[in-house]
Amino acid sequence: RDLCKKYGEKEILQNINLTINSGEVTFLVGASGAGKSTLLNLIGGLDMPTSGHVILNGLDIKDDLNSYRARNIGFVFQDFNLISGLSIAQNVEIATAFSGIPKSSESICEEIATLGISDPNQKIETLSGGEKQRAAVIRSICKDANIIIADEPTGNLDSSNAELVLSLLCSLKTDKHIIIVSHDIEKARKYADRIITLRDGKIVEDEKLQQIQSAVE
Numbered sequence: 001r002d003l004c005k006k007y008g009e010k011e012i013l014q015n016i017n018l019t020i021n022s023g024e025v026t027f028l029v030g031a032s033g034a035g036k037s038t039l040l041n042l043i044g045g046l047d048m049p050t051s052g053h054v055i056l057n058g059l060d061i062k063d064d065l066n067s068y069r070a071r072n073i074g075f076v077f078q079d080f081n082l083i084s085g086l087s088i089a090q091n092v093e094i095a096t097a098f099s100g101i102p103k104s105s106e107s108i109c110e111e112i113a114t115l116g117i118s119d120p121n122q123k124i125e126t127l128s129g130g131e132k133q134r135a136a137v138i139r140s141i142c143k144d145a146n147i148i149i150a151d152e153p154t155g156n157l158d159s160s161n162a163e164l165v166l167s168l169l170c171s172l173k174t175d176k177h178i179i180i181v182s183h184d185i186e187k188a189r190k191y192a193d194r195i196i197t198l199r200d201g202k203i204v205e206d207e208k209l210q211q212i213q214s215a216v217e
Contacts, residue, residue: 003052005038005201012038014201016052022146025170025178027188030198036181037151039198043179044149045069056147070098074140076150076169080132082124088112088135089120092142099143111142130161137168147177154187166191 003016013035020026020043028036041047042054045065054061061068075081082091089108096103112120117134127135133153140148150169154162169178170191182188188195189209197205 001053001055003039003042003054004050005035005042005047006050012201013042013049016201016203018196018203018206020177020179021194022175022177023173024193025173025180025191026194026196027192028179028181028196028198029183029185029188032183034198035201036198040149040151040179040181043147044073044075071100072145072147074137074143074145074148076133076136076140076148076153078152078155080129080136080156082132082135082139084125085123087121087123088117088127088138091124091135092120092139095139095143099145101144103142108142112138128161129157130164133157133161133165134168137165137172141172146175147179148172150178150180152181152183154182154184162187 001017003013003018004011005013016039028039030036038047042049045054045061045068048062056068056072083094086094089105089112092108092112093103093105096108109120117131117138124132124135133156137148148169153165153169157165166180166187169180172178173193180192192209194209195205195207196203197207
C-alpha cells in the first residue's frame, strides 16, 4: 500500500498499490530500471520501503522481517544462491531449519525425487545450471513457503531448461503466491495468469490472462 522506495534522491518506486493473489502466477515485466527487482525485494523482505507498507494477512511485514522471510518466502535467484560443498538435500535441510518447520532427511529426499532430481546427495557444484535452478525451486517448496519470488530465474539457462523451471514454478501455484520478474514477455504470456508492467517506478498495466487449461497441461 502506497509503496515508495528512494535511493538518495532517486525515486525507484512511486506509490505502488497492488494486491498479489494466491493461486496465481504473477509476472512483473518492464525495461531495465523500471523497478521490478526493487519491488520484488520489498515483497520478499530483503529491503525496507522508504514509505508505505507491505502487508500479509493484515500484518505489516516490517514488524518482524526475519520471521516473515523465514516462514513465508521462498527465493529463487538468477544465480541460484545455493551453498557449494553441500548436497541438494543439505541445502534444503538448512532452509527448512530456518523456516521453523524442520523435516526429516527421508521426507526431504522423497520430495526432491518427486520433482525430477534422482540423486539428492549430489553436490551442488556438480549440477548443471538447469539442475541448480530446479534445486533452488525445490528448496523453496520443501520449506513450505507460501510466497515464492523468482528474480529472472531463467536468465542463466538455455531455452529447454528455462521451460522446465517455469513449468515447475507454475505447477506450484495452488494456494501459493508465485511472483516472477522477467524481461521475456513471450514466456510471461505463455506461463502467467497475470502480467504487471512497470515503467519508471509505476504500474502502467495490470493484465489478467485466461489460460487455456489444456494448453497449460
